[in-house]
Amino acid sequence: MPAKSAAQQKAAGAALAAKRGDIKESKLKGTSKSMEKSMSESELEKMASTKRRGKPEHKSKH
Secondary structure (H helix, E strand, O other): OOOOOHHHHHHHHHHHHHHHOOOOHHHOOHHHHHHHHHOOHHHHHHHHOOOOOOOOOOOOOO
């Protein structure tokens, strides 16, 4: 599932780093913390590898 915004892509990257052990899980906050717990490493990898060009910083709520 590709990221729909740059913020979502960044959160997925942080969660992926924690899942791989590159950063401590205790450093995660908010969305990245829940992503790390609920998503597999392959799902996070797909979301984190999404290109940011043309994506809004935050997804609109419409």
